[in-house]
Amino acid sequence: xxxxAVVVEHDAGGIIPVTHELLACARILADQTQSSxxxxxxxxxxxxxxxxxxxxxxxxxxxxxxxxxxxxxxAYKGALFQLFTTLAPLYIIVGHTATGRDxxxxxxxxxxxxxxxxVNHIVSDQTGPLFSRPVLNGVKNxxxxxxxxxxxxxxxxGAFRVxxxxxxxPARVTAMDIRFTGGTIQPLGIKTVTTQGEDLDQAxxxxxxxxxxxxxxxxxxxxxxxALFPNSVVGASRPLVDDGWIEYRFQVGITGARVSPxxxxxxxxxxxxxxxxxxxxxxxxxxxxxDPNAAIFNHSDLCIVADLFEFISAFxxxxxxxx
Amino acid sequence: MKILVCIKQVNxxxxxxxxxxxxxxxxALEEALCIKERFKEAGLDGGVDVITxxxxxxxxxxxxxxxxxxxxxxxxxxxxxxxGSSAVTAGLIAGAVKGCxxxxxxxxxxxxxxxxxxxxxxxxELMGLACATGVVxxxxxxxxxxxxxxxxxxxxxxxxxxxxxxxxITVQAGINSPRxxxxxxxxxxxxxxxxxxxxxxxxxxxxxxxxxxAPLKSRSGRVLGGTVDDKAVALFDLLRERGxx
Ligand SMILES: Cc1cc2nc3c(=O)[nH]c(=O)nc-3n(C[C@H](O)[C@H](O)[C@H](O)COP(=O)(O)OP(=O)(O)OC[C@H]3O[C@@H](n4cnc5c(N)ncnc54)[C@H](O)[C@@H]3O)c2cc1C
Ligand SMILES: Nc1ncnc2c1ncn2[C@@H]1O[C@H](COP(=O)(O)O)[C@@H](O)[C@H]1O
Numbered sequence: 085x086x087x088x089a090v091v092v093e094h095d096a097g098g099i100i101p102v103t104h105e106l107l108a109c110a111r112i113l114a115d116q117t118q119s120s121x122x123x124x125x126x127x128x129x130x131x132x133x134x135x136x137x138x139x140x141x142x143x144x145x146x147x148x149x150x151x152x153x154x155x156x157x158x159a160y161k162g163a164l165f166q167l168f169t170t171l172a173p174l175y176i177i178v179g180h181t182a183t184g185r186d187x188x189x190x191x192x193x194x195x196x197x198x199x200x201x202x203v204n205h206i207v208s209d210q211t212g213p214l215f216s217r218p219v220l221n222g223v224k225n226x227x228x229x230x231x232x233x234x235x236x237x238x239x240x241x242g243a244f245r246v247x248x249x250x251x252x253x254p255a256r257v258t259a260m261d262i263r264f265t266g267g268t269i270q271p272l273g274i275k276t277v278t279t280q281g282e283d284l285d286q287a288x289x290x291x292x293x294x295x296x297x298x299x300x301x302x303x304x305x306x307x308x309x310x311a312l313f314p315n316s317v318v319g320a321s322r323p324l325v326d327d328g329w330i331e332y333r334f335q336v337g338i339t340g341a342r343v344s345p346x347x348x349x350x351x352x353x354x355x356x357x358x359x360x361x362x363x364x365x366x367x368x369x370x371x372x373x374x375d376p377n378a379a380i381f382n383h384s385d386l387c388i389v390a391d392l393f394e395f396i397s398a399f400x401x402x403x404x405x406x407x
Numbered sequence: 408m409k410i411l412v413c414i415k416q417v418n419x420x421x422x423x424x425x426x427x428x429x430x431x432x433x434x435a436l437e438e439a440l441c442i443k444e445r446f447k448e449a450g451l452d453g454g455v456d457v458i459t460x461x462x463x464x465x466x467x468x469x470x471x472x473x474x475x476x477x478x479x480x481x482x483x484x485x486x487x488x489x490x491g492s493s494a495v496t497a498g499l500i501a502g503a504v505k506g507c508x509x510x511x512x513x514x515x516x517x518x519x520x521x522x523x524x525x526x527x528x529x530x531x532e533l534m535g536l537a538c539a540t541g542v543v544x545x546x547x548x549x550x551x552x553x554x555x556x557x558x559x560x561x562x563x564x565x566x567x568x569x570x571x572x573x574x575x576i577t578v579q580a581g582i583n584s585p586r587x588x589x590x591x592x593x594x595x596x597x598x599x600x601x602x603x604x605x606x607x608x609x610x611x612x613x614x615x616x617x618x619x620x621a622p623l624k625s626r627s628g629r630v631l632g633g634t635v636d637d638k639a640v641a642l643f644d645l646l647r648e649r650g651x652x
Contacts, residue, residue: 154566155566156568157537157538157539158537161532181561182540182541182558182559182560182561182566183560185524185528185540185541186528186538186539186540186541186558187528188528189493189525189528189529189532190528190529190531190532190538192529192613193494193529193532193533194532197613198492198494198613198614199494199525199613200614201493201522201523201524201525202522202523202524204622205623209617214617216620217522217523218522218622219520219521219522219619220520220522221519221522222622223622224619224620224621224622225619225620225621225622225623226616226618226619226620227616227617227618227619227620228492228614228615228616228617229614229615229617230613230614231611231612231613231614231615232611232613232614235613235614267571268537268570268571268574269537269539269568269569269570269571270568270569270570271566271567271568272555272567272568272569273567274560274564274565274566274567275557275564275565275567276563276564276565277563277564277565288651289651312652313651313652314651322580322581323430323580325581326580326581327581327584328584332563338561339559339561339563346649346651347646347649347651364625368649368651369626370642379622381628381630382621382622382623382624382625382626382628383624383625383626383628384626384628385626385627385628385629386629386631386641386642386645387628387629387630387631388631388638388642389630389631390635390638391635394635395635395638395639398635398636398638398639399639399642399643401636401639402636402639402640402643403643403652406643
């Protein structure tokens with residue numbers, strides 16, 4: 085029976101929470117395909133971490149990659165290739181994270197299989213599982229069927245809910261060493277460049293600006309709009325930060341801040357999965373977008389299909405009448 | 408320093424009337440041009456080639472790249488019905504550049520339409536190159552055989568590493584400020600020839616697109632009707648009710 089393998093994500097602080105989402109995805113697939121699950125921890129060998137996973141009732145391989153110091157895509161691909169060649173998994177579950185995106189596509193090629201990126205949902209079909217992934221800025225999901233085996237499923241963070249842990253008998257841990265002798269990549273360490281500001285964390289209302297703003301000068305309009313709400317701040321989607329319009333500490337999303345204000349108003353933001361990952365903790369989400377098909381509307385409590393400038397002027401007029 | 412940049416033409420509007428260079432590829436091309444310039448300043452040779460896979464008409468994106476400063480361009484002409492995944496794109500590009508000795512291959516972090524972010528790392532594997540994805544800073548000493556890069560991680564961290572050339576990087580947005588095509592280069596570009604290659608054998612894909620679906624909703628998604636004033640009133644009322652205003 086070919087198992088479903090899960091590649092555990094971890095850093096200096098231990099197991100990263102996304103790992104539990106990967107396990108949740110693996111459980112769905114295991115149910116659909118009647119397979120077992122095996123977790124793999126590529127690293128230095130860490131019995132304590134392995135025990136944490138095995139205590140969830142999941143068989144675990146504690147894979148020590150000898151000669152690897154810190155994450156190294158060459159070492160990951162080399163060692164996982166060796167392990168999976170013998171383990172012969174049906175699916176390999178990896179996070180669609182900075183790390184997963186880096187090693188998984190190449191590993192898929194090396195194994196003679198394939199990889200599906202950004203998976204947010206699994207649909208069961210007579211032919212087997214179909215995997216859903218966003219396309220066209222999230223306006224649609226593409227349902228794809230893997231044609232090559234093994235298939236690496238790169239799971240979108242936040243897409244799979246972690247079930248409460250039920251009691252399980254601790255499973256077996258297998259310790260394994262694989263030597264890595266490549267030499268074209270040399271790690272130089274992790275650097276922390278920016279600490280997120282507190283502005284987004286402390287605000288009750290976030291008015292977020294996206295590319296729909298058009299011009300940098302229009303930020304003033306958003307500042308004025310935000311000032312109508314008590315305890316508010318202007319946040320932004322990534323492209324505005326990339327273009328230098330707004331400082332990084334105001335960026336919302338998977339590579340920015342994850343926010344949970346009382347009210348999030350997205351203005352001219354399309355709703356890419358990377359942006360959504362940062363906003364789903366908000367109490368109330370209101371979106372203003374001129375495109376009725378914008379993906380953000382699927383994740384909003386209130387959808388306002390309008391030109392954001394016209395809407396803001398209208399709102400200002402109403403407020404003047406009801407001070 | 409011979410650099411290859413993979414660029415894609417994408418629809419900017421849903422109707423397909425406006426087409427543009429994939430926004431993420433502008434950063435890739437800009438980074439390649441900056442590296443070439445650094446080599447030139449050091450008195451070393453450098454050249455930037457671009458390649459695009461796409462149907463007839465996609466060569467417009469190569470012309471834009473010439474306008475920005477690319478030296479040579481290649482258009483791999485695909486069947487407009489072809490709908491392969493990144494595995495197919497990478498396979499076709501690898502085949503087309505076989506035998507060209509590039510020191511560095513650069514791609515964008517993802518395409519706006521397919522959003523896989525896999526063409527780069529698959530291409531690296533097929534070409535036997537070391538690969539780093541999500542690059543937000545590069546530095547290389549002209550003449551040395553190593554590139555140092557910083558990869559963007561979650562939580563504002565950067566993974567720093569050195570790769571022996573030849574290597575492939577996928578570039579994240581924000582790494583630089585892509586230049587606009589210059590008039591003089593655009594004029595010169597008009598005289599440049601684009602190498603055109605027909606796609607012959609399409610490699611087997613690793614996945615099949617079964618169908619497109621509307622995304623699942625995670626919230627109720629109440630759509631406000633009426634005029635823009637009606638919508639503003641409705642939001643105002645709701646926020647008063649909730650005690651936010
Ligand atoms: C690895 C990775 C990490 C990323 N991390 C992040 C992240 O942390 N945060 C983030 O935001 N992005 C992130 N991105 C980028 C992300 O993929 C999208 O490119 C980005 O979120 C799009 O920003 P946007 O919605 O503002 O722009 P667009 O997608 O261009 O959307 C603009 C929207 O404005 C609307 N619009 C236009 N004019 C008007 C008008 N006058 N009135 C009303 N609406 C209008 C349009 O209909 C459109 O929906 C990341 C990408 C990658 C690959
Ligand atoms: N058709 C194409 N032609 C040339 N380069 C491409 C093509 N498709 C994708 N790429 C490159 O691969 C990157 C990632 O694309 P994707 O894997 O489709 O998300 C893009 O940013 C481009 O640099």
